[in-house]
Amino acid sequence: MTETEYVLGTHDEEIARLGLQHRVWLAHATAAWGRAGFAEGQTIIDLGAGPGYATIELARLVGPQGRVIAIERSRRFLDHLESERARLGLSHIDVIEADLDRGLDLRFAADGLWCRWVVAFVRDPRQVISGLRGILREGARVAFHEYGEYKT
Numbered sequence: 001m002t003e004t005e006y007v008l009g010t011h012d013e014e015i016a017r018l019g020l021q022h023r024v025w026l027a028h029a030t031a032a033w034g035r036a037g038f039a040e041g042q043t044i045i046d047l048g049a050g051p052g053y054a055t056i057e058l059a060r061l062v063g064p065q066g067r068v069i070a071i072e073r074s075r076r077f078l079d080h081l082e083s084e085r086a087r088l089g090l091s092h093i094d095v096i097e098a099d100l101d102r103g104l105d106l107r108f109a110a111d112g113l114w115c116r117w118v119v120a121f122v123r124d125p126r127q128v129i130s131g132l133r134g135i136l137r138e139g140a141r142v143a144f145h146e147y148g149e150y151k152t
């Protein structure tokens with residue numbers, strides 16, 4: 001998998017653009033996490049985490065007794081997240097390099113999942129969503145912030 005396959009790129013300008021976008025939408029994201037019941041001590045997955053801006057906020061929300069698992073295809077984005085994780089001392093963030101188009105061969109029982117601006121980029125959104133069963137516990141809550149129909 002090459003870095004160029006993500007249509008918007010994974011270069012520094014895209015990392016900065018996602019940071020700006022994250023700051024613009026942060027209040028909405030925080031409200032969605034509240035409605036989903038995300039709380040201290042939980043394990044939350046950030047699916048298609050990108051450079052991990054939401055991952056870091058979620059790590060602050062769940063605290064050191066919780067865990068955030070960032071799943072992302074781009075090594076370059078994950079390098080950014082890993083360096084922020086070290087800089088901020090958020091060792092309860094786990095990073096997994098995975099391509100959602102290949103199916104998720106992972107087993108977790110996470111309490112919740114956050115997925116923002118990812119579904120429009122995967123080949124088969126239905127396959128990605130049905131694959132979540134293997135990484136969420138029974139009764140887990142999920143929150144999507146998506147442009148599911150990209151043409152809109």
Ligand SMILES: C[S@@+](CC[C@H](N)C(=O)[O-])C[C@H]1O[C@@H](n2cnc3c(N)ncnc32)[C@H](O)[C@@H]1O
Nearest residue numbers: 018048049050073074099100101116117118121
């Ligand atoms: C617009 S960015 C959003 C990043 C992050 N969720 C955020 O809110 O800033 C889309 C992300 O989806 C990831 N992505 C796209 N297709 C993917 C795939 N097949 N598997 C894993 N990640 C994918 C990209 O690498 C990129 O990080």
